[in-house]
Amino acid sequence: GAVVSQHPSRVICKSGTSVKIECRSLDFQATTMFWYRQFPKQSLMLMATSNEGSKATYEQGVEKDKFLINHASLTLSTLTVTSAHPEDSSFYICSAMDPVWNQPQHFGDGTRLSIL
């Protein structure tokens, strides 16, 4: 069964709306979670690393004020796309992992975000 739950699976909303996406680890405590963005027919691009109890670490070129990340507990990280615009439309997917070296990242099912 799924070890990482991501919600919602699909969002369609108007330009200017803020959208919150939740990522929950179900079977283990995840001190670290990751947020990715994927454009059609492309690979996953890491946006940020979410650390429980501290600020997220953003990759170069990712706007911190645009993509707010909160990791308030060991099982939940949230990504909020603030004042979303059509160019923010994409597939967003999170992952979580047991902090053991050879363990894989387990991914949520992703969120398809469409901004009209």
Next chain:
Amino acid sequence: AQKITQTQPGMFVQEKEAVTLDCTYDTSDPSYGLFWYKQPSSGEMIFLIYQGSYDQQNATEGRYSLNFQKARKSANLVISASQLGDSAMYFCAMREGSSYKLIFGSGTRLLVRP
């Protein structure tokens, strides 16, 4: 330079046959891990197999095996006895040093023909 290179944008294979998906990597760190994930059209990322840089033997998981050639820096995925449900995108990824970040390749789209 690309850290992970997947040179096959698309591959076809006949059902029940084996197929090899190529992956080469570039790192100067002696400690690294290599992962393969499957992404069906529905979008979820499914972990398939892992190979550590210090592992002496090639990893195997059911119908999946990893042909790890360290000197050539390649970590090809072999899928045996292909099934229609194997049609998907396949991504090779690497984790290096003490970082938990994954670096993904561009992916290979596999289509299994009946």
